[in-house]
Each structure stands twice: as structure tokens, then as C-alpha cells.
Amino acid sequence: MLGCGAVSDPSTPQHASEAAGEPAGAEAPARLRELIAERREAMDALRARGLDPYPPGGGRLDRVGDVVARFDGELDGDPEPAAGAEPAAGAGPHPAALAPGEDSGEAVRVAGRLVATRGHGKLAFLVIRDGDDEVQVMARLDRLGAEGFALTDDLHEGDWIAAEGTLARSKRGEPTVDADAVTIVGKALRPPPDKWHGVREPETRYRHREMDLAASQEARAMVRARAVLLAALRAELDERAYLEVETPLLHPIPGGANATPFVTHHEALGVDLYLRIAPELYLKRLVVGGLPRVYEIGRVFRNEGLSTRHNPEFTMLEAYQAHAGYGEMMALTQGLIQRAASALAEAGLREGGLVTRFGEAEVDLSGDWPRRPLLDLVAEAVGVERLDLGDRARLAELCAAHRVPIEDRWGAGKLALELYEKLVEPHLWEPTFVIDYPVEVSPLARRHPDDPGLAQRYELIIAGRELTNGFSELTDPDDQRERFEEQARAKAAGDAEAMPIDEDYLAAMELGLPPTGGLGLGVDRLLMLLLGRESIREVVAFPTLRPRG
RNA sequence: GGGCCGUUAGCUCAACUGGCAGAGCUCCGGACUUUUAAUCCGGCGGAGCAGGUUCGAGCCCUGCACGGCCCUCCA
Numbered sequence: 001m002l003g004c005g006a007v008s009d010p011s012t013p014q015h016a017s018e019a020a021g022e023p024a025g026a027e028a029p030a031r032l033r034e035l036i037a038e039r040r041e042a043m044d045a046l047r048a049r050g051l052d053p054y055p056p057g058g059g060r061l062d063r064v065g066d067v068v069a070r071f072d073g074e075l076d077g078d079p080e081p082a083a084g085a086e087p088a089a090g091a092g093p094h095p096a097a098l099a100p101g102e103d104s105g106e107a108v109r110v111a112g113r114l115v116a117t118r119g120h121g122k123l124a125f126l127v128i129r130d131g132d133d134e135v136q137v138m139a140r141l142d143r144l145g146a147e148g149f150a151l152t153d154d155l156h157e158g159d160w161i162a163a164e165g166t167l168a169r170s171k172r173g174e175p176t177v178d179a180d181a182v183t184i185v186g187k188a189l190r191p192p193p194d195k196w197h198g199v200r201e202p203e204t205r206y207r208h209r210e211m212d213l214a215a216s217q218e219a220r221a222m223v224r225a226r227a228v229l230l231a232a233l234r235a236e237l238d239e240r241a242y243l244e245v246e247t248p249l250l251h252p253i254p255g256g257a258n259a260t261p262f263v264t265h266h267e268a269l270g271v272d273l274y275l276r277i278a279p280e281l282y283l284k285r286l287v288v289g290g291l292p293r294v295y296e297i298g299r300v301f302r303n304e305g306l307s308t309r310h311n312p313e314f315t316m317l318e319a320y321q322a323h324a325g326y327g328e329m330m331a332l333t334q335g336l337i338q339r340a341a342s343a344l345a346e347a348g349l350r351e352g353g354l355v356t357r358f359g360e361a362e363v364d365l366s367g368d369w370p371r372r373p374l375l376d377l378v379a380e381a382v383g384v385e386r387l388d389l390g391d392r393a394r395l396a397e398l399c400a401a402h403r404v405p406i407e408d409r410w411g412a413g414k415l416a417l418e419l420y421e422k423l424v425e426p427h428l429w430e431p432t433f434v435i436d437y438p439v440e441v442s443p444l445a446r447r448h449p450d451d452p453g454l455a456q457r458y459e460l461i462i463a464g465r466e467l468t469n470g471f472s473e474l475t476d477p478d479d480q481r482e483r484f485e486e487q488a489r490a491k492a493a494g495d496a497e498a499m500p501i502d503e504d505y506l507a508a509m510e511l512g513l514p515p516t517g518g519l520g521l522g523v524d525r526l527l528m529l530l531l532g533r534e535s536i537r538e539v540v541a542f543p544t545l546r547p548r549g
Numbered sequence: 550g551g552g553c554c555g556u557u558a559g560c561u562c563a564a565c566u567g568g569c570a571g572a573g574c575u576c577c578g579g580a581c582u583u584u585u586a587a588u589c590c591g592g593c594g595g596a597g598c599a600g601g602u603u604c605g606a607g608c609c610c611u612g613c614a615c616g617g618c619c620c621u622c623c624a
Contacts, residue, residue, distance in 0.1 A: 031594045032559045035576055101583085116586070123582035140582065157575070171583040194560040194574055196586055201556085203616045215560085259623075304623050305550085314624075466624060497623085522624055535617090546615070 035191050042154040043187045051151070053187035061162075062108040064130035070095040070106070070167060071175035095167040095175070103168035103178060110135060110177055111162035111185060113214070114155055115195060124152045125170075126182070128161060132217055137163040137177045138170060144179060151182055157195065158214070160186030202537070207548075209541050222531070223541055225349040229527055230297060232343035233317055236336050242293040242319055247282035249275060249299070255505065256280030256444070258497040259302040262312075275301035280444065280518065283320050284473060285508040287516050292322035297523065308535040309465070312544045315523035324517035325446075325472040326456045330433050333460055333468050333519055334369055337431075337526060341365050344530050357532045358463045361429065369431040371458070374420050377434065381423040389413055389438060389453040409493055413438025413453065428461040443483040443499060445471035462529055470519040477509035 028036065043053045073096030092098075092105035112128030112135075119125075122141035127134055141149045155161065165179035193199045198215030205212040205219070212219040234244065252271070254261035256278030263272050279296045286294045300316045317336075321328060344350045351357075354366040375387045382398050389395075392412040399406045399415055404422045406415055416438055428434070436448055437457040445455035456472035474480050484501040491498035527539040537543035 029559075029595085031576090034594070035559055038576060118584045118587050119581080120584065120587080121581040123584085125584050125587085127585080136585075138583075142582080170585090172585075174583085174585065176583090191559050191575055196574065197561040200561065201616080203556090204560090206616090211560090257624085300624095302623075305621080307621095307623085308618080310623060316624090469624080520624090525624075548615075 032190075036189050039156050039187065039189050039191075042156060043189070045154050046151070046184060046187075049147075049150070051184065053184055055183070055185055057185065060109050062110050063133070064110050064112055064128065064135045065133040067108055067110055067167065067177065068133055068135055068175060071098075071169075072096065095169075098167075098169040100169050100173040101171045103166050106167045107164070108167060108177060109162060109164045110137070111160065113188075113192075114157055114159045114161050115192075117152070117155065117157065119152070122149075124149075125176075126152070126155070126161065126163070128163070132220060135177060136170070136174055137161075137165065137179050137182065138168070139163075139179050139182050144182065148181060151184065155184065156188060156191070158188030158190070158192035159184055160188070203545070206537055206543050206545055221349055222533075222539060224347070225344055225531055226527055226539065226541075228343055228347045228349060229340050229523065229530070232340045233297065233336055233521075233523070235343075236339045237295050237319060240293070240332070240335075242295045242321070243291055245283070245286060245291070245294045245296055246298065247276075247279045247286075247296055249301075251276045253500050253502050253504075255499055255502045257300075257302075258499065260304055260496050262301050262303045277302050278316065278520070279318050280520070281502060281505045283318055284513060284516065284518070285505065287320050287322050288508045288511050288513050292514075293320070295319035306544060308537070309525070309528075311524065311536050311540055314536070314540075317519075317521040317523055319519045320473070321517045322514040325515065326435070326458050326470060326517055329470045329472075329517040329519045330369075330371065330435075330458055330460075332517075333433075333470065333521065334431075336521065337460075337467070338365055340526060341530055350530055350532075356530055358529060359532075359534060361463075363430060363463050363529070365431060365462075369433055369460070371433040371435050373436045374424075374434050374438075375416060375436065375454075377424045377428075378416055378419045382419065387416060389416060395419070409490070409495075411440045413440030417441045425461055425466070426464040429463055431460065431462045433458045433460055439483075440486075442471065443487050444474055444480075446474045447479070465525060465529070466522075467525055467529065468519060468521045470517070473513065473516040473518050475509065475513040475515060477506055480509055481506055 046053050073094070092103055095104045095106060098104055110128065110130065112130035114126055115129045115134065116127040117124060124139045126137040126139055128137060139149060139152050162183050162185045163177050163179045164181045165177040168176050168178040170176045193211050193215040195215065199205050199211050209219070213223070237244070250264070250266070250273040252273060254274040254277050256276075257280065259277040261274040261277050263274055265272050278300055279298065283294055283296060295318060297315065297317045299313050301313050303312065304310060306312065319332065321332070338354060341350075341354050341356065345353050354364065356363050356365060379385065379387045382402060384398075387395070389412045392415065395412050395415040396406060399419060402419065402423060404418050406418060410418070420434070435458040436454045437445070439445070439447055439453055439455045442455035442457045445457040448454040448456050458470055459466050460468040474483070481501075484499065484506070487499040488501050491500065524536050524539055528534070528536060531539060533539050
């Protein structure tokens with residue numbers, strides 16, 4: 001499905017050019033068609049001279065970053081020159097010691113995307129980018145010969161090229177690969193975005209992230225940051241002896257969270273399956289099986305609206321630890337997030353160490369984060385001494401007094417949660433563990449030993465946003481069955497997000513789930529927080545958008 | 550689902566009150582063997598879609614499409 005349709009011409013159905021079997025861009029706007037045609041002409045000219053615009057890769061290659069580092073003298077004392085470079089002994093000065101106009105004689109072969117050309121008649125400077133590193137290649141008629149130099153006439157910005165040459169400094173002192181040979185290794189038929197401004201329009205950046213990446217170092221940094229974050233989370237969990245596991249994405253019964261699932265269909269089995277809304281139940285079955293510490297990082301899918309904080313598919317970290325309670329999981333949560341923040345800062349992908357900037361204000365992630373009972377926070381917010389989950393009428397009055405809309409079928413616990421979500425959560429700025437949620441809204445969590453109406457559940461709130469959810473897991477299969485039945489009643493009463501009864505999970509619990517602590521962490525939201533991005537679409541390479549056409 | 554805003558050349562942006570739609574980059578042709586977003590000369594290229602009002606619409610009105618932000622929902 002490459003290159004079909006028109007990026008910026010919504011009137012053009014994407015399938016038109018496919019159906020007609022026409023080449024890329026055939027249905028594009030006139031100007032774009034022209035630009036593509038000109039690039040095709042250049043490609044044809046190359047082919048006419050026996051050059052392959054899409055040759056295979058392989059062979060010797062030096063990274064541009066390594067080559068540039070040679071000029072900085074960063075590799076001084078290193079017995080090896082730039083990776084794989086041939087010994088240059090006696091051929092000339094070390095690249096870092098080169099005077100303007102001097103050549104080191106050190107041979108390299110570099111490759112990258114052509115991001116700028118500066119032609120001077122019988123000389124051309126070709127700036128190539130490899131990752132985030134750029135170097136200029138000097139193509140000279142007298143060194144390349146007429147045939148070799150002719151290639152520069154057929155190059156366009158955006159092409160992938162390779163150059164063999166020697167490390168030199170130009171007359172102006174710029175680190176340069178003085179080329180003995182320049183080859184095209186990947187013709188770009190479409191023009192890249194504005195080399196100075198990149199792509200600004202959010203829609204194009206999201207739909208065609210490759211254009212954004214090709215033009216924006218910041219966009220590339222986002223992708224790297226995600227990788228650094230995931231690596232940091234895994235490192236922390238690995239050090240704590242957690243085992244990384246994978247569980248099904250296709251679930252016969254959606255469970256482990258309150259959410260509307262996507263439905264799909266398996267042809268051979270003739271059954272509907274659900275894209276998972278959480279890996280929770282499978283992970284706990286692994287704990288039942290005798291794997292005491294497991295975690296999974298993976299995509300979950302929830303069939304709900306899109307917003308700056310919600311993408312229908314998002315990355316979830318869930319971790320379970322046998323013989324632990326929610327106290328240990330809070331400590332783990334804090335450790336994971338602080339490590340991730342440090343890792344990103346060390347990688348130069350964010351500033352501020354453990355202080356992060358979010359919107360107008362800063363958030364301090366350092367130290368130990370306070371743990372505040374939910375009912376205490378709500379009581380404070382509504383200005384009462386204490387709240388009693390046994391007095392639903394009183395809670396309903398408070399909801400009315402604070403203009404929190406409620407439904408008749410909601411119990412006291414749900415009312416308390418609503419009050420919390422409307423009056424408290426948005427105002428919790430500094431990292432705060434909110435603990436001890438009503439059992440009514442926590443169907444998988446262990447009852448609090450001091451209050452059977454509460455569950456040993458916690459959520460971490462930072463900058464008014466929920467980042468994690470976890471609890472001391474419910475391990476009593478009979479209690480779990482009752483909770484499921486309660487959920488089933490809610491579902492029957494019209495709650496689309498209530499959980500169905502999962503007999504396989506109950507059977508697993510009956511085999512014996514040890515006391516277990518569980519943690520769920522929204523990776524995308526953590527990345528948003530750490531990078532200070534207020535839209536989830538800025539931290540997901542390809543966010544879900546309404547399809548074109 | 551609701552509200553507000555947006556959509557001008559491939560990209561980035563302009564345009565008086567409704568009066569011939571401009572520029573930079575890209576691209577094409579030309580000059581140039583040391584540039585740094587190279588420079589110089591010349592050139593190609595445009596109003597999201599469909600209607601309406603008007604002598605005349607980029608600008609006003611209606612509908613549609615897509616997007617952004619907020620609300621709703623949720624994590």
C-alpha cells in the first residue's frame with residue numbers, strides 16, 4: 001500500500017490510483033505530479049546510464065556520527081579509526097588536526113539522506129543525514145570524472161546516497177568527505193517537506209509521520225524517547241527479578257478492566273474474539289501457575305472516544321508480584337517512574353532530572369510520594385469530617401451539592417468515586433498515591449482488612465492525570481465470583497463496561513492464587529508526562545485517526 | 550455525541566472593507582571548483598468538496614469531508 005493516493009488532496013480517493021494500477025502519485029495534485037515526474041525523469045536518466053536507483057545494501061559503511069566524531073578528536077587515542085576505516089598511517093594528519101583545505105587521506109564510506117545540495121558548477125556540496133548526524137560530501141568534477149560527477153545533476157533532496165572518499169576539511173574548515181565516488185542508493189520520488197520548517201500541519205504529521213521524522217529532529221527524538229523509556233522500565237523490572245511474558249491479545253472474554261472492547265472474528269473457529277482491554281487476568285493465571293514475578297509490556301485496545309489523552313490502542317505495563325501487597329507495588333511504581341525520568345534525562349531526551357515541566361507548571365518527581373486515602377481526599381474537598389460509604393443518601397446529597405451528575409443504579413462507592421474524580425483528581429498536581437478505593441468500583445481488588453467496603457487499591461496521580469492503577473489482588477475465589485456476579489448484574493442493567501464472568505479465571509483462582517500485588521501503568525501517559533507533551537498523539541508514532549476517503 | 554476554530558502552490562507562510570491571489574523553500578533552465586538555509590539570472594505551479602448570495606467571493610451564507618482544542622466518555 002505504498003505511495004497510493006494523495007497526502008494533501010482529500011478529494012482524491014486513495015484507491016483510485018491502485019485500482020487503475022497507475023504509478024505512485026498518479027492521482028496527486030498537479031504540482032505534486034510534476035515534481036514526481038521530474039524525479040522520475042532523473043531516475044530514468046540514471047537507468048539509461050546503467051545505474052540502479054534502488055541497489056541492494058551491504059558492504060563497508062561508516063556511520064556519519066563516527067565520521068564527524070573523528071573531526072572532533074573524540075576518538076583520539078582510540079587505536080581504531082572510525083568504525084571499519086582503513087589504517088591511514090602516514091597518509092596525512094589526523095582529521096581533528098586538519099587545516100582548512102587539507103586532506104587526511106583517511107578513507108570512509110558514508111551513506112544517508114540528501115538533505116541539501118549546494119552546486120558550484122564543477123563542484124557540489126551534498127549534505128547527507130544519517131540518523132541525527134549530518135556531514136557534507138564534496139563532489140568534484142576533477143576527482144569524480146565527468147561520468148561520476150554527472151550523477152549530481154540527477155540527484156534530488158530526499159534521495160538516499162552513499163559516498164566513498166577521504167576525510168578532509170573544506171577551505172572554510174567544514175568537516176567534509178571528499179568523494180572519490182558518489183552513488184545513489186534509494187531514489188526519492190516524492191519531495192521531502194520544507195527543509196527549514198518541516199511539516200507543521202498536525203494532520204500530515206500524524207498521518208505521515210515519516211514526513212515529520214524526515215524533517216524534524218524533535219520528531220525523531222520522540223521515537224527514541226519511547227525506546228529509552230521502555231528499556232528503562234524493563235531494566236528496572238529485570239533487576240527486581242521480574243520475568244517478561246506475553247499473553248494473548250485475542251480474548252474470548254474481555255476482562256481485567258472496565259472498558260468497551262473491540263470485537264473481531266476468527267473464521268476457522270467461527271467465533272468472535274475481543275482485542276484485549278487488559279492482560280491482567282492472564283498474568284495472574286501465570287502467578288497461579290507458579291511464576292512469582294511477571295510483567296508484560298504491550299498494547300491494549302479500548303473502544304472509546306479519541307482525545308488528547310486517549311488513543312484506542314495504547315501501551316500498558318502490568319506487573320504482578322506474589323506475596324506482595326499494594327504497598328510494595330506503590331514502591332515499585334515510584335521506582336519505575338523515577339528511573340524512567342532519569343534515563344530520559346541521561347539520554348538527553350528531556351531536561352530537568354526528576355523535575356518535569358507540564359503545561360504551565362513543573363512537577364517534582366523526586367522523593368517518596370504521599371499516600372492519601374480516597375475518602376479522606378473527598379471529605380476534604382467537600383468540607384466534611386468524614387465520609388461513610390454506608391450512607392448512600394448523604395453521598396447523593398453531596399453529589400447534588402457539588403453538581404456531580406449521578407445515576408440511580410450507582411451505589412455509595414460509585415458516588416464517592418464520582419466525587420473524587422470530579423472534585424479531587426484534576427487538582428492533584430504533585431505525585432500522589434490515592435489509596436483505598438470502594439470495593440464496588442474495584443472488582444478485582446482485595447478487601448481492606450479494616451473496612452470491607454474498601455479495597456486495597458491505589459492510583460498514582462500526577463499533574464491531574466491518572467498514570468497507574470494497582471492493588472493487592474483479590475485471591476479469594478468465592479469473593480471473586482460474587483464480584484463478577486455483581487458486575488454481571490450491572491452489565492445486565494446497561495453498564496456496557498462492566499465485566500463478564502470469566503469462568504476460566506475463576507478456575508485458576510480456585511487452583512490457588514497466592515497473595516499478590518499488581519500494577520498497571522499507562523506507558524504513553526508516562527511518556528507524555530516526562531516529555532511535557534499534552535497530547536497523546538505527540539508520543540505515539542502513528543496515532544489513530546479517521547481514515548481518509 | 551456537543552461547542553469553538555482551522556483547511557490558500559508538494560512544504561512553510563502572506564494578502565486592504567468583497568475588486569487581477571503573493572513570497573521563501575522545493576522543482577525546471579542558465580552561471581559558478583569551497584559552500585554552510587550558498588549566491589545570481591530566468592521559469593513552472595494554487596483557493597478542501599458541493600451549493601448559494603453578489604456585477605464580482607480566498608473573504609459573506611448553507612451543507613459535507615478532514616483536522617486541532619475544549620466538553621462528554623474513558624485510562
